[in-house]
Amino acid sequence: MEVIIKDSAAELATVAADIVQRLVHRKADAVLGVATGSSPVGLYDELGRRVAAGTLSLAGCQAFMLDEYVGLAADHPQRYRNVIETELVARTDIRSERVHGPDGLASDIPAACAAYEQAIRDAGGVDLQVLGIGTDGHIAFNEPTSSLGSRTRIKTLARQTRIDNARFFDDEAQVPTHCLTQGVGTILEARRIVLLAEGEQKAEAIRQLVEGPVSAMWTATALQWHPYVTVIVDQAAASRLALHDYYLDVYAQRPGWQE
Incomplete structure (x- = not known):
């Protein structure tokens, strides 16, 4: 597991975007796994800037x-499909029909x-x-x-998760109690994993x-079994x-040939 500690959200986004860009330059039809929540927003912003600048294209990706x-409801702004449309699809050139999600x-x-x-298996x-996290x-x-x-299955959301996600709704009572989620085993089958975290509130989770x-009890710890995980965090989370x-x-001493 590689741990990269940076001083600002912008640096986190840059490091993560560099990883995405190197992959897409090698494999234009790369299959990306995308998350919602606060952590990846800066990454999606940076990918959008690079697409606009002409240095990156996600058009061939899924x-x-x-x-x-x-x-x-299908038109609810916090439905994750709509969130990804706003935060990733609208900012880059990946096409909506090439972005897939579980049907809630x-x-x-x-x-x-x-x-x-x-569908994930069929995409390779x-x-x-x-x-x-x-x-x-x-x-x-x-x-x-x-x-x-x-x-992938249905899960009941923990009370803490609903409290944490209430910031995206008018109040906690509006946060759904159930979700569909990829399982830990599903996630571990990805060839490469990049995890982003910011803020002191994530420090104990990152330590675990x-x-x-x-x-x-700390499901993220299963990532220790994966051979190719990069954890990118700010000083507070670290x-x-x-x-x-x-x-x-x-x-700092990473060999120049090592990605």
């Missing part, structure tokens, strides 16, 4: 969303989840998965005690992710890392 609320309005939820897993799997250490909507081998034991200075040294 994208698969991590999760979706269950029961939100499906009449047959298990069938919709199975179909989504199959995810080349690069972008992740955020919850304050309780969850990735996607894999709440504490989720199976570390889980697949990087230095804690693998545990279903503030509880025991080996903070070592991670700075590793990144």
Whole structure:
């Protein structure tokens, strides 16, 4: 697991965008895994700037969303499909029809989840998965005690998650209680994973992710099993890392040939 500590949100976005850009330059039809929430917004802004400048094109790419609320109307602004349209599709040249998400309005939820897993397989799997992390250490909507081998399914949101996400709604009561989410096992099949986190409120989750034991209580810790994970955090999110200075040294002394 690679840990990159930067001083500002802009630097986090630049490092993450560089990773995306190197992949797309090698593989124009790359399959991207995209997250919602606050963490990846700066990355999507930076990708948009590069597309506008003509240094990057996502037109040949496909994208698969991590999760979706269950029961939100198709035109609800917080439906994650609409959020991704606003934050990623509208800012870049990736086409809407090449962005896929689980169907939170499906009449047959298990069938919709199975179909989504199959769609990812049919696309050849995810080349690069972008992740955020919850304050309780969850990735996607894999709440504490989720199976570390889980697949796309329906989940009940934890109270803390609903409190954290209430900022996107008028009040907590409007936050849905259920979601469809890629499972931890699904996420671990991505070839490369980039996780972004900012702020002191994420510091304990980052400490557990990087230095804690693998545990279903902190589902992000399953990423320790993945061979190619990059964790990009600001100083506040890195503030509880025991080996903070070592991670700075590793990144500073990184060989020039190593991506």
